[in-house]
Amino acid sequence: MKRFDFLSVITLFITVILMQYMAFAGDQCYRCHRANGDKPSALFKNDVHSAKGISCAGCHGGNSKTDDMEKAMDTNVGFIGVPKGDEISKTCAGCHSNQDKMRGFSSSLPTNQLDKLQTSVHGQSSVAGGEHIAQCITCHGAHGIVSVKNPVSPVYPLNVIKTCSQCHSNPNFMKTYNPSLPIDQLEKYMTSVHGMKNAKGDSKVAECASCHGSHDIRDAKDVKSKIYPVNLPGTCSKCHSDANYMKEYGIPTDQFDKFAKSVHGNALLKKHDVAAPACNDCHGNHGATPPGVESISNVCGTCHALNAELFSSSPHKKVFDENKLPECETCHSNHEIITASEQLLGTTSTAVCSRCHSENKNQKGFVVANTMRRLMDSLASSEKNASMLVNNAEQKGMEISEAKFKLRDVHQAWMQSRTMVHSFNTDKFGESASKGLLEASNISSEAQHAIDEYYFRRWGLGIATLIFSIVSITLYLIIKRIERKQENKEK
Amino acid sequence: MKTFLQKSYRWVDDRVQLDNLVHFMGKKYVPVHRHSIWYYFGGVSLFLFIIQVVTGIMLLLYYKSGEDAAFESIQYLMSKVEFGWLIRSVHSWAANLFILAAMIHMFSVFFEKAYRRPREITWVTGMLMFFLALGFGFSGYLLPWNELAFFATKVGTDIAGVVPVVGKPLLVFLRGGEEVTGATLSRFFGFHVAVFPGIFTVLLGIHLVLVQRQGISEPLGISHEHGKELKTMPFFPNFLLRDLLLWLLVLNIIAILAVFFPWELGKKADAFASAPAGIKPEWYFMFMFQTLKYIPAKVIFIDGEILGIMFFGVAGLLWLIVPFWDKASARGKQNRLLNYIGLFVVFYIILFTIIGWLA
Numbered sequence: 001m002k003r004f005d006f007l008s009v010i011t012l013f014i015t016v017i018l019m020q021y022m023a024f025a026g027d028q029c030y031r032c033h034r035a036n037g038d039k040p041s042a043l044f045k046n047d048v049h050s051a052k053g054i055s056c057a058g059c060h061g062g063n064s065k066t067d068d069m070e071k072a073m074d075t076n077v078g079f080i081g082v083p084k085g086d087e088i089s090k091t092c093a094g095c096h097s098n099q100d101k102m103r104g105f106s107s108s109l110p111t112n113q114l115d116k117l118q119t120s121v122h123g124q125s126s127v128a129g130g131e132h133i134a135q136c137i138t139c140h141g142a143h144g145i146v147s148v149k150n151p152v153s154p155v156y157p158l159n160v161i162k163t164c165s166q167c168h169s170n171p172n173f174m175k176t177y178n179p180s181l182p183i184d185q186l187e188k189y190m191t192s193v194h195g196m197k198n199a200k201g202d203s204k205v206a207e208c209a210s211c212h213g214s215h216d217i218r219d220a221k222d223v224k225s226k227i228y229p230v231n232l233p234g235t236c237s238k239c240h241s242d243a244n245y246m247k248e249y250g251i252p253t254d255q256f257d258k259f260a261k262s263v264h265g266n267a268l269l270k271k272h273d274v275a276a277p278a279c280n281d282c283h284g285n286h287g288a289t290p291p292g293v294e295s296i297s298n299v300c301g302t303c304h305a306l307n308a309e310l311f312s313s314s315p316h317k318k319v320f321d322e323n324k325l326p327e328c329e330t331c332h333s334n335h336e337i338i339t340a341s342e343q344l345l346g347t348t349s350t351a352v353c354s355r356c357h358s359e360n361k362n363q364k365g366f367v368v369a370n371t372m373r374r375l376m377d378s379l380a381s382s383e384k385n386a387s388m389l390v391n392n393a394e395q396k397g398m399e400i401s402e403a404k405f406k407l408r409d410v411h412q413a414w415m416q417s418r419t420m421v422h423s424f425n426t427d428k429f430g431e432s433a434s435k436g437l438l439e440a441s442n443i444s445s446e447a448q449h450a451i452d453e454y455y456f457r458r459w460g461l462g463i464a465t466l467i468f469s470i471v472s473i474t475l476y477l478i479i480k481r482i483e484r485k486q487e488n489k490e491k
Numbered sequence: 492m493k494t495f496l497q498k499s500y501r502w503v504d505d506r507v508q509l510d511n512l513v514h515f516m517g518k519k520y521v522p523v524h525r526h527s528i529w530y531y532f533g534g535v536s537l538f539l540f541i542i543q544v545v546t547g548i549m550l551l552l553y554y555k556s557g558e559d560a561a562f563e564s565i566q567y568l569m570s571k572v573e574f575g576w577l578i579r580s581v582h583s584w585a586a587n588l589f590i591l592a593a594m595i596h597m598f599s600v601f602f603e604k605a606y607r608r609p610r611e612i613t614w615v616t617g618m619l620m621f622f623l624a625l626g627f628g629f630s631g632y633l634l635p636w637n638e639l640a641f642f643a644t645k646v647g648t649d650i651a652g653v654v655p656v657v658g659k660p661l662l663v664f665l666r667g668g669e670e671v672t673g674a675t676l677s678r679f680f681g682f683h684v685a686v687f688p689g690i691f692t693v694l695l696g697i698h699l700v701l702v703q704r705q706g707i708s709e710p711l712g713i714s715h716e717h718g719k720e721l722k723t724m725p726f727f728p729n730f731l732l733r734d735l736l737l738w739l740l741v742l743n744i745i746a747i748l749a750v751f752f753p754w755e756l757g758k759k760a761d762a763f764a765s766a767p768a769g770i771k772p773e774w775y776f777m778f779m780f781q782t783l784k785y786i787p788a789k790v791i792f793i794d795g796e797i798l799g800i801m802f803f804g805v806a807g808l809l810w811l812i813v814p815f816w817d818k819a820s821a822r823g824k825q826n827r828l829l830n831y832i833g834l835f836v837v838f839y840i841i842l843f844t845i846i847g848w849l850a
Contacts, residue, residue: 397752397753397755398570398753399566399569399570399576399753399756400570401566401570401756402566402570450570457577457750458750460750461746461747461750464743464746465743465746465747468739468740468742468743468746469743471739472736472739472740475732475735475736475739476736478732479729479732479733479736482728482729482732483729486725486729
């Protein structure tokens with residue numbers, strides 16, 4: 001076995017030497033420049049292009065077959081010297097955007113990288129105006145370009161963060177192009193689970209390009225961006241929902257499915273409400289880390305501030321801390337947060353309260369949960385009843401707009417009560433629920449009065465018509481009697 | 492009881508000589524013929540006007556003018572005040588029926604040529620009252636300060652603003668500024684409850700006194716029909732009691748309309764909201780509004796809208812002074828051409844109102 005390995009290495013070594021010799025056999029540019037000991041030619045020796053037999057003239061133009069400098073660098077034979085600005089990327093695109101040429105080099109690389117680069121944020125004009133912010137060589141290097149899979153490549157997963165941060169952690173550079181963009185992404189990344197694993201040499205974990213893309217990096221506000229809020233869960237799930245890929249990390253892979261069913265996922269993915277949280281809103285983006293037991297209510301509390309505050313001052317706070325229960329998550333779960341309904345409250349089998357409270361265990365909580373649920377149900381049915389009566393009165397053509405307007409107050413009280421549940425205090429909860437119940441009762445009686453009034457009007461009209469008719473008939477008879485008398489008189 | 496009434500009558504008679512008036516009314520006769528039915532519409536108009544005055548005064552007890560209070564005060568009246576809804580609905584329905592009754596009265600007088608000498612002043616005062624009735628309708632419509640009223644007033648005053656020379660100052664005068672605002676509301680309120688009723692009462696006084704003094708006109712040709720003497724009926728009590736019978740019927744119709752179709756209040760006016768779709772004027776302005784829609788934007792060199800407004804202005808003026816240029820009727824001759832013109836006008840108004848309503 002060992003003998004076989006030794007022979008293999010020797011063969012490979014000889015092959016490489018021979019290939020290099022053959023590759024540079026007719027390349028006079030390389031021969032002279034190497035002899036001069038310049039750096040580009042030293043780097044080019046290991047370049048993937050040189051391995052494919054591409055000479056210096058492939059990018060710089062000129063005639064690589066002659067050692068006559070004047071002939072070799074004659075502009076009439078296409079010598080362009082060192083390309084500047086966008087000419088650099090165009091030079092690369094000469095082959096990389098040409099399918100036939102790429103096929104000729106037996107390359108399966110996509111041929112649309114330049115197009116993608118041009119539509120990306122890096123494709124915007126630089127300060128000088130005549131060129132794009134980033135050229136191909138900005139990330140890939142110029143003369144020592146190697147495959148992205150090669151660990152020495154600046155765009156190899158473990159090196160990407162360093163390559164990107166060359167500009168993105170440079171305050172002077174970033175100030176020039178996007179002063180509002182933070183420059184601490186690398187530092188944050190290094191604190192994340194991704195960053196820590198990357199630092200340990202795990203090339204599978206997410207680095208900059210995994211989330212932002214490589215050539216087509218777009219602004220986070222761009223709907224086509226991989227990190228646009230609506231697209232972000234999909235971007236994260238590419239790795240996190242892939243059971244094979246995630247196998248070695250021992251974490252679940254159903255987060256995306258659960259999130260998609262949740263109240264947040266429904267708002268973000270179906271309704272495209274970008275205010276709804278995506279993965280990064282809870283986990284952080286560059287410093288992506290799962291929130292811990294201690295911090296979860298703070299994470300939820302950034303949006304659900306009042307609920308978090310009420311919970312903090314509730315009797316549950318201490319008990320949850322003692323039992324190391326994550327605050328919001330215990331009742332609402334994490335990724336699959338379903339729309340909160342009254343079903344969560346109370347002591348029925350569907351209620352989350354019943355998980356800890358029963359008639360025999362933690363009875364005080366059992367009583368509170370029962371009372372709250374009863375009041376909540378009562379408020380909901382009162383609102384429904386009031387709304388039904390108002391609609392009925394309105395359909396009958398009664399002026400009921402004020403009561404209709406007041407219905408909003410009942411709904412407001414209902415919403416407020418749902419929030420007050422988080423105080424787990426019957427007095428505080430009862431205050432808002434009673435307010436709603438009282439208002440609903442007033443509206444119901446107002447609407448009922450309007451409905452009664454509707455029937456009263458019809459009865460009134462019936463009686464009035466009867467009176468009108470009797471008076472009219474009497475009047476008619478009086479007229480007839482008078483006229484009969486007058487006729488008799490005339491006769 | 493009878494003695495008390497007699498004593499009271501005597502007491503008043505001693506001071507204001509009621510006997511003369513009773514004697515005069517007793518002597519007044521109303522012609523009876525196949526067109527007598529039209530005589531009742533004057534009385535119906537008067538009755539509806541009385542309803543307007545009474546319900547209008549009652550509404551004044553609760554109505555608050557001003558863009559912050561008008562809508563709310565009517566909302567309160569409609570939902571909280573006992574029978575407030577009834578008073579407002581009766582006022583609104585009676586207003587529409589008043590214009591309808593006045594129109595029928597006007598056309599019946601027109602076709603019967605009752606405006607001919609010596610009743611020219613009666614006709615002119617009647618016509619002026621009719622124009623005022625339209626003014627009552629237009630000004631009263633804005634008072635609830637709801638969305639429809641707001642935009643109808645905007646459109647209506649815009650049309651007035653198109654009139655050459657006087658248009659712009661007229662628009663500013665009507666609106667109390669460049670735009671329809673609270674100032675317009677105050678202004679319209681003033682017109683509706685003070686200016687118009689004041690002028691109307693004077694005209695109505697003249698109109699009624701003249702009707703009493705000159706008696707009821709006989710249509711041309713009727714008195715000579717069959718060579719017989721014209722049948723008459725005493726005004727008091729025969730005609731008056733019949734009038735009362737009809738008034739009762741009208742009152743019952745108004746009550747039915749008010750109960751089954753209470754006048755809606757709609758949404759509060761919002762100057763910043765866009766005009767609601769399909770906005771239309773009240774039915775009595777519909778034929779004019781619809782006509783303006785049909786006139787091309789430019790007729791030769793004149794703006795189409797201006798031409799339409801000028802046309803209606805001139806037509807209204809000619810209608811007002813018809814007793815002075817209809818010489819044939821004045822001489823007691825049938826004026827068939829005028830009958831055809833009248834029929835055309837009636838047909839035109841009905842047709843364009845229907846088209847406007849359906850559009």
